[in-house]
Amino acid sequence: MKKILNSPQDFVRETVEGICLAYQGQVKMLNDDFRMLVRADNSRKKDKVGIVTAGGSGHLPVFLGYVGEGLLDGCAIGDVFASPSASKMADLIRACDSGKGVLCLYGNYGGDKMNFAMATEEVEFDDIKTSSVLVTDDIASSEDFAKRRGVAGMVYAFKIAGAAAELGYSLEEVATITKKALENIRTMGVALSPCIVPTVGEPTFTVDEGKMEIGMGIHGEAGIEIADIMKADDLAQLIFTKIDRELHLKSEDKISVLVNGLGATPLEELFVLYRKLVELCKSKNVSCVLPHIGEYATSMEMAGCSITIFKLDDECLKLLEYPALSPFYTNNNLF
Amino acid sequence: MKKILNSPQDFVRETVEGICLAYQGQVKMLNDDFRMLVRADNSRKKDKVGIVTAGGSGHLPVFLGYVGEGLLDGCAIGDVFASPSASKMADLIRACDSGKGVLCLYGNYGGDKMNFAMATEEVEFDDIKTSSVLVTDDIASSEDFAKRRGVAGMVYAFKIAGAAAELGYSLEEVATITKKALENIRTMGVALSPCIVPTVGEPTFTVDEGKMEIGMGIHGEAGIEIADIMKADDLAQLIFTKIDRELHLKSEDKISVLVNGLGATPLEELFVLYRKLVELCKSKNVSCVLPHIGEYATSMEMAGCSITIFKLDDECLKLLEYPALSPFYTNNNLF
Incomplete structure (x- = not known):
């Protein structure tokens, strides 16, 4: 361990x-x-x-x-x-x-x-x-x-x-x-490797080499599909499409995107995903504000990520912008 | 990969x-x-x-x-x-x-x-x-x-x-x-697992199960010793002692500690280390201010951490407290 x-x-x-x-x-x-x-x-x-x-x-x-x-x-x-x-x-x-x-x-x-x-x-x-x-x-x-x-x-x-x-x-x-x-908030994630609960001492599930589990939960709950590890752009497209099917994003909508690392996934990779998400939004004339990119909700050393989209109306935008400060969160660097 | x-x-x-x-x-x-x-x-x-x-x-x-x-x-x-x-x-x-x-x-x-x-x-x-x-x-x-x-x-x-x-x-x-x-700044780290350079596609070194490499560099440069994975308190003590041998911390000194995750190591574990470091400092009547705990300098998906100690005089303390803001750093939550 x-x-x-x-x-x-x-x-x-x-x-x-x-x-x-x-x-x-x-x-x-x-x-x-x-x-x-x-x-x-x-x-x-x-x-x-x-x-x-x-x-x-x-x-x-x-x-x-x-x-x-x-x-x-x-x-x-x-x-x-x-x-x-x-x-x-x-x-x-x-x-x-x-x-x-x-x-x-x-x-x-x-x-x-x-x-x-x-x-x-x-x-x-x-x-x-x-x-x-x-x-x-x-x-x-x-x-x-x-x-x-x-x-x-x-x-x-x-x-x-x-x-x-x-x-x-x-x-x-x-x-x-x-x-x-x-x-107006939807999330979907993928896991690339398992995590270990300390008192258990070994992984409670596995993800084979070259595979990712789409939709896996943050405790290792089974996802919807085990797929070959796909390119970042394809993954961003897949998740964006699934979420958009529910949020029905349209021209001039404003969203905030949270690209969340589950633990072992390097920060760099989250920005590769964000880049593609902005491109997908641009093609629909949707604007991305106040992005949250980093480790916000992890599963210890699990590799993988999740993408959350928050469709904002004026009230929610104002509340999202309102100052906040905790040991692990501040929004003063998001503007 | x-x-x-x-x-x-x-x-x-x-x-x-x-x-x-x-x-x-x-x-x-x-x-x-x-x-x-x-x-x-x-x-x-x-x-x-x-x-x-x-x-x-x-x-x-x-x-x-x-x-x-x-x-x-x-x-x-x-x-x-x-x-x-x-x-x-x-x-x-x-x-x-x-x-x-x-x-x-x-x-x-x-x-x-x-x-x-x-x-x-x-x-x-x-x-x-x-x-x-x-x-x-x-x-x-x-x-x-x-x-x-x-x-x-x-x-x-x-x-x-x-x-x-x-x-x-x-x-x-x-x-x-x-x-x-x-x-007045010293660091020492340990690696528990390797990382993969994308263009190489496989780990450039390995760390056996149950082992940690003490002193390994952030690109996988060889450390000083391969040891069994030790308890967090023992690791904190080991690194603190090695650093103290050079910084000669004494009663009433002020330090800032940076407990840095290399990538895959969960945030939780960094706080377990910090807890012990504060205890070690207390026993020497050294006070810890402005702690930096999180991922500050990583090696992609490498598991492991480093501990940095910065012995502060009045001028450095003032400069460390001075407001700073970048996309990845702010000190407004450290007080």
């Missing part, structure tokens, strides 16, 4: 400890179990809707990397590829409520759904209003929008919800705009 | 095209050969010393990723792991001179040295003053400081030189402070 760690059991805690040491001016733990991360200024109650998420570890910067100004207020942290518990989620919601309610914004995975359902029920007894929005952006995971998994598109969702909350939107309004954004 | 590209021959040009499309407000090419990147505002002559670098591709964000405000004014771009030509370097120097001279700041590699020597000689005929500072931070590459290779420590050198130039230092002063910074 080609990993730099101490023991698999301590991996998540030690990662989070390192993050808290590195960014102590920005984030902190709610208590010493290292399972709930909040903004360092959390105790100064803000007069705004709280935004929280939760999910398994192994996807940095997702999830906890987006706790910051104009983004998330808190994140509950699970083991690698495993949901955190409902009680941690409930404690987190309580800590992030300032009386205006809390949006629970997370990927459509069984464990997270079940635990957030319990957590939101639990905090009802404390008179905390919550609303839940599920991220279901992965078009390869199901034909049915509501059944899809949440992948890199959730970064855009965090950004939109976070900005809306900062701007004073009510809980209902934050939920509404986030859902509207998600209706 | 598990890469997402079109043809190996077009890889560098297409990468740079993508970068220019993504960050057109910030950077641009000097001409259409895609070999010289400058700041988008390059034509507005600034009244300051120019800072340029050059080097082979395959190390993003190094080198061209640091062209930006408070950092580099320009970068000449070579093929993967190959120096750009002297004539490109000379054209770049000319474009980045505002009459106050140009600092050529680059890693100690044969090709880059030879070509920069020719380029600086060439621009003398245009009455452009230049000064050259070589980055030699890799302690594993030689016992002799002057013979060492330049690796991730060059990011700190870019930052210091860029800030000094913005603050109005003269060419001689920029060179002097950059050299002084480099005397």
Whole structure:
């Protein structure tokens, strides 16, 4: 196992400890179990809707990397590829409520759904209003929008919800705009090599030499097809076409593209893909603004990438442009 | 070859095209050969010393990723792991001179040295003053400081030189402070898996399962020892001790640590290392400020990491804190 760690059991805690040491001016733990991360200024109650998420570890910067100004207020942290518990989620919601309610914004995975359902029920007894929005952006995971998994598109969702909350939107309004954004966000990815869950110690699946798995999920969930590794331009075209079939991009539309590296894929390759995506957009007179290119939602050392397209209306563009700053995200270099 | 590209021959040009499309407000090419990147505002002559670098591709964000405000004014771009030509370097120097001279700041590699020597000689005929500072931070590459290779420590050198130039230092002063910074910067890395140069198509070296190569260079240059993969804490201790032997850290010293992923190593693992480094510093009453943790100088899909320690005096701390912004670097989230 080609990993730099101490023991698999301590991996998540030690990662989070390192993050808290590195960014102590920005984030902190709610208590010493290292399972709930909040903004360092959390105790100064803000007069705004709280935004929280939760999910398994192994996807940095997702999830906890987006706790910051104009983004998330808190994140509950699970083991690698495993949901955190409902009680941690409930404690987190309580800590992030300032009386205006809390949006629970997370990927459509069984464990997270079940635990957030319990957590939101639990905090009802404390008179905390919550609303839940599920991220279901992965078009390869199901034909049915509501059944899809949440992948890199959730970064855009965090950004939109976070900005809306900062701007004073009510809980209902934050939920509404986030859902509207998600209706215009689609992602598809490919995996070229597997990743290793530390406690397992070996790959949980394989991708043969010369092959890529189209549509594979960020935990190695089966994709829609195993294909020969194709040229970057063909891959960009394939994914763009599949996404466009749902977003129906037309002349003068504005989009933001997120080309996301899953872990082992060099940054260089992401820009080769972006170049082709801009060309495809130009041919439809669609303009690309605020590109996000890099590692935003990873699967540890998995090689591969995903492409997310976010079709923007004026409101979402304004929210995407709104300043945001976390240890792993800033948009001040995207203009 | 598990890469997402079109043809190996077009890889560098297409990468740079993508970068220019993504960050057109910030950077641009000097001409259409895609070999010289400058700041988008390059034509507005600034009244300051120019800072340029050059080097082979395959190390993003190094080198061209640091062209930006408070950092580099320009970068000449070579093929993967190959120096750009002297004539490109000379054209770049000319474009980045505002009459106050140009600092050529680059890693100690044969090709880059030879070509920069020719380029600086060439621009003398245009009455452009230049000064050259070589980055030699890799302690594993030689016992002799002057013979060492330049690796991730060059990011700190870019930052210091860029800030000094913005603050109005003269060419001689920029060179002097950059050299002084480099005397207090040391790096050591380990490789866990090889990388593949696109035109070669297969790994140029191997690292056996269960092994790591200590001190391996960012192009796969042989290290000092092949060892069993060790625990993160032991690795942090090993590198810290080797670097401390040269920097002689003492109580109340301030350092900045750069924990750099070489490509395939997950971000999570870098924070596990940082956690231990902070502990080691605490035991010596050394404080860690402005940590840089992430992928700063990569070797495409190589697994592994490097640790750089920068011992700061008041002047270097001020320069490290000075605002900087490029498509791949910002320090507004480090405080």
